[in-house]
Amino acid sequence: MILTGEAEKTLLEWDVLRYALDSKASDLHLCVGSPAVARVNGRLERINTPVFNNQDLKELLELVADRHLISRFYGEQVDLDYTVELPSLGRRLRLNVFKQHRGISMTLRILSDRALTFEELGLPQSFEKLAHERAGLILVTGGTGSGKSTTLCSLIEAINCKSPSHIITIEDPIEMVFENKSALIEQREIGTHVPDFSTALRSSLREAPDVILVGEIRDNETAMMTLKAAQVGALVMATLHTRSAAETITRFLGMFPDEYRLGARQQLADVLKGILCQTLILSKDGRSRIAACETLTATMAVKHIVREERTHLLNSVMELSSADGMITMEQSLVNLYKTDRLDLQTAYEHCNDKQAFLAQIPAEAQKKLSIAWETEVELRNLEKLNNTRNRRQV
Secondary structure: OEOOHHHHHHHHOOHHHHHHHHOOOOEEEEEOOOOOEEEEOOEEEEOOOOOOOHHHHHHHHHHHOOHHHHHHHHHOOOOEEEEEEEOOOOEEEEEEEEEEOOEEEEEEEEOOOOOOOHHHHOOOHHHHHHHHOOOEEEEEEOOOOOOHHHHHHHHHHHHHHHOOOEEEEEEOOOOOOOOOOOOEEEEEEEOOOEOOHHHHHHHHOOOOOOEEEEOOOOOHHHHHHHHHHHHOOOEEEEEEOOOOHHHHHHHHHHOOOHHHHHHHHHHHHHHEEEEEEEEEEEOOOOOOEEEEEEEEEOOHHHHHHHHOOOHHHHHHHHHOOHHHOOEOHHHHHHHHHHOOOOOHHHHHHHOOOHHHHHOOOOHHHHHHHHHHHHHHHHHHHHHHHHHHHHHHHO
């Protein structure tokens, strides 16, 4: 949705949006009963504004939404998730509007005005090479706000700059609008151009794509169509909300009913090209967020592990396969610590396997953090004991 000149002028004169843009905030939260709150480098910062009431946010909604969206919001009791464009700035905002106990709330995500490169994002350029594979499946994973969409945009732009490919993106909603360069890019939005991901994927197979971007794999049907698209010769890129490569494979295959899971496992082993799991962490100097990531490349050893349902061995393979562009999350965090970009405690808190992390840091630091590890183990054991006692009492 492109804002009208009047709406854009009003927003640009609004100090809250100016503050968010100037401070490079990722999100702006507007809630009845609270002043505006911006998320800067992952931290919430209250902005010096009056406390919003419900009428304030109703008026703002009328400014940034058309009649159809407003009618849906009040008539169908749905949340709104859409993007608006500010033409004079060449910037886009992703809006999520919802109802809560006090009234209306809005979250405005401030989208990047261009696709960043892997180098700018601090991601391994060995993984970027997978974007030039002819077919297969690439999964980019992480929690909410971990930069998955930004990474996918970077991969698409890398293809767009170098390859005369036909690219179809399926997004909810469209965030980055691409300019056709070497590639032909067609972007489809869920709810606007197509009802759901699986329908869009099924349709795309009749449109001779070279590359398909799937905004998110949410259900069994989408997972099945993703595998099918990768099998018939397209390069498919998609996202999942997982923290590690092993968890990604388990979660993906868990979407299939038991009777289809063995076949899906074999298909996934055949088409998988790589997995990138990422998270954004506040840097040691507190001025920015940096990416820590786990990367898996689908070598013959990895494909064999997937086929044989031995995903518990993936970490060991990644630790020993740096020559193939692989790295575990723990190795990534240790590298960031050793290069003085993350402090030790922060790196420790974000790792998936604390014991693996401890084994890779100097003895003095290891001794310091072992206390925290031992305490955590004792607390978990105590929690299990209490749970057991509670069950017996019931």
